[in-house]
Amino acid sequence: MVQQYRALKNRYEIEKTIGSGGFAKVKLATHILTGEKVAIKIMEKLYLGKDLHRVKTELEALKGLSHHHISKLYEVIETPTHFFIVMEYCSGGELFDHIVEKKKLSEMESRLFFRQILSAVAYAHSKGYAHRDLKPENVLLDKDQTLKLIDFGLCARPSGGLQCHLNTSCGSPTYAAPELIKSEEYLGSEVDVWSMGVLLYALLCGFLPFDADNIKTLYEKISNGHYEEPSWLSSGSKSLLKRMLEIDRKKRITVEELLDHRWMKLGFNEPVCYNSLFNFDERDDECVKLLAEYHGVECDAMWGRLSKMNYDHDTATYLILLMRKKQGQPIKLA
Numbered sequence: 001m002v003q004q005y006r007a008l009k010n011r012y013e014i015e016k017t018i019g020s021g022g023f024a025k026v027k028l029a030t031h032i033l034t035g036e037k038v039a040i041k042i043m044e045k046l047y048l049g050k051d052l053h054r055v056k057t058e059l060e061a062l063k064g065l066s067h068h069h070i071s072k073l074y075e076v077i078e079t080p081t082h083f084f085i086v087m088e089y090c091s092g093g094e095l096f097d098h099i100v101e102k103k104k105l106s107e108m109e110s111r112l113f114f115r116q117i118l119s120a121v122a123y124a125h126s127k128g129y130a131h132r133d134l135k136p137e138n139v140l141l142d143k144d145q146t147l148k149l150i151d152f153g154l155c156a157r158p159s160g161g162l163q164c165h166l167n168t169s170c171g172s173p174t175y176a177a178p179e180l181i182k183s184e185e186y187l188g189s190e191v192d193v194w195s196m197g198v199l200l201y202a203l204l205c206g207f208l209p210f211d212a213d214n215i216k217t218l219y220e221k222i223s224n225g226h227y228e229e230p231s232w233l234s235s236g237s238k239s240l241l242k243r244m245l246e247i248d249r250k251k252r253i254t255v256e257e258l259l260d261h262r263w264m265k266l267g268f269n270e271p272v273c274y275n276s277l278f279n280f281d282e283r284d285d286e287c288v289k290l291l292a293e294y295h296g297v298e299c300d301a302m303w304g305r306l307s308k309m310n311y312d313h314d315t316a317t318y319l320i321l322l323m324r325k326k327q328g329q330p331i332k333l334a
C-alpha cells in the first residue's frame with residue numbers, strides 16, 4: 001500500500017517513488033481531474049533545516065520560469081509539516097541513462113539535445129536565473145524525447161542581475177568551473193557555460209572530461225583544464241569544447257555567442273531560439289470554460305481566480321489542460 005498524504009487526498013493518487021535527492025522524495029502521481037501523470041517533490045519541514053531557503057529559492061525560480069524545456073511547476077501545497085511541489089513528469093528518464101545505453105551519441109544527436117539545453121539555460125538567464133547545478137542527472141526527457149531541465153534548488157538570481165558576482169560554493173565538483181571550486185568570486189552565467197561544456201562533452205564522448213576517484217585529483221584536472229580529445233571528435237566539436245571548457249572565464253564563450261555559434265547551427269541554419277513556446281498569462285477560453293463549468297461559476301469569475309497564478313489546484317488543472325491543448329490532445333475533466 002503506497003503511503004498517501006492528507007494534503008493530496010482526492011486531488012492526486014500517489015503511485016511510487018521515482019527518486020530521492022537529499023532532503024526530498026520525488027513521487028510519481030496522477031492528477032485525478034485530468035488523469036495526467038505528475039512528479040511530486042515531497043519535503044518534510046522538520047528535516048529541511050538550512051535547506052528551507054533552497055526550497056524557497058527553487059519555488060520562486062520555478063514560478064518565474066515557464067519554458068518547454070524546463071519541467072513545469074503546476075501546484076505548491078504547504079502544510080504545517082510538509083511542502084509538496086507538483087511538477088511536470090518526465091517519463092523518458094535521465095538523459096544520462098540515454099547516453100550510457102547508446103555509449104555515445106553522434107554529433108547531430110548531440111546537437112539536437114544540446115540546442116534544447118542551451119535554449120532552457122539561455123531562457124533562465126534571460127529571466128535573471130543561473131542554474132549553477134547543471135549536470136546529466138538534472139536533464140530529463142519526456143515521453144517524446146523532448147528535453148526538460150530540472151532541479152533549480154541551487155539556482156541564483158542576484159538582485160543586481162547576472163552581471164553581479166556570486167560566491168556561494170555549490171553544485172557538484174565534477175561539473176563545476178575552476179573559479180567556482182577555487183571559491184573565487186564568479187558569475188552565474190559563466191559557470192553555467194562551463195557546466196554546459198561538461199554536458200556537451202558527455203554527449204559527444206560518452207564519458208566525463210574531468211573525472212577522478214578523489215576530490216584532490218579532480219580539482220587539479222579541472223583547474224588546469226586538461227581533458228582527452230577522443231579521435232571521433234570533429235574539429236568543429238573540439239574547437240567549441242575548447243571555448244566552453246576555457247579555464248580563463250574572461251576568454252570563455254558566452255551564452256549569446258553560443259546561441260549563434262557555427263557548430264550550433266550546422267544542419268539548422270538558424271541560431272538557437274530561447275523564447276518560450278508557452279505563454280501562460282494568456283487567457284485560453286476553452287480551458288477556462290471547462291474549469292468554470294466544473295466549479296459552477298461564470299467564466300470571467302473563473303479567469304479572475306486563475307489569472308492570479310497562485311499555484312493552487314485550479315492553477316495545476318488549468319496548466320495541465322493548456323499543456324495538453326498545446327500538444328493537440330483533447331481536453332476534458334474527469
Ligand SMILES: CN(C)C[C@H]1CC[C@H](N2C(=O)N(C)Cc3cnc4ccc(-c5cc(Cl)c(O)c(Cl)c5)nc4c32)CC1
Binds near residue numbers: 093
Ligand atoms: C538527483 N536529484 C537531486 C533528485 C532527482 C529526483 C528524481 C527526479 N526524477 C528522476 O530521477 N526520474 C528518473 C524520473 C523523473 C520524472 N520526472 C521528474 C520531474 C521532475 C523532477 C524534479 C525533481 C527535482 Cl528534485 C526537482 O527539484 C525538480 Cl525542479 C524536478 N524529477 C523527475 C524525475 C530527478 C532528480
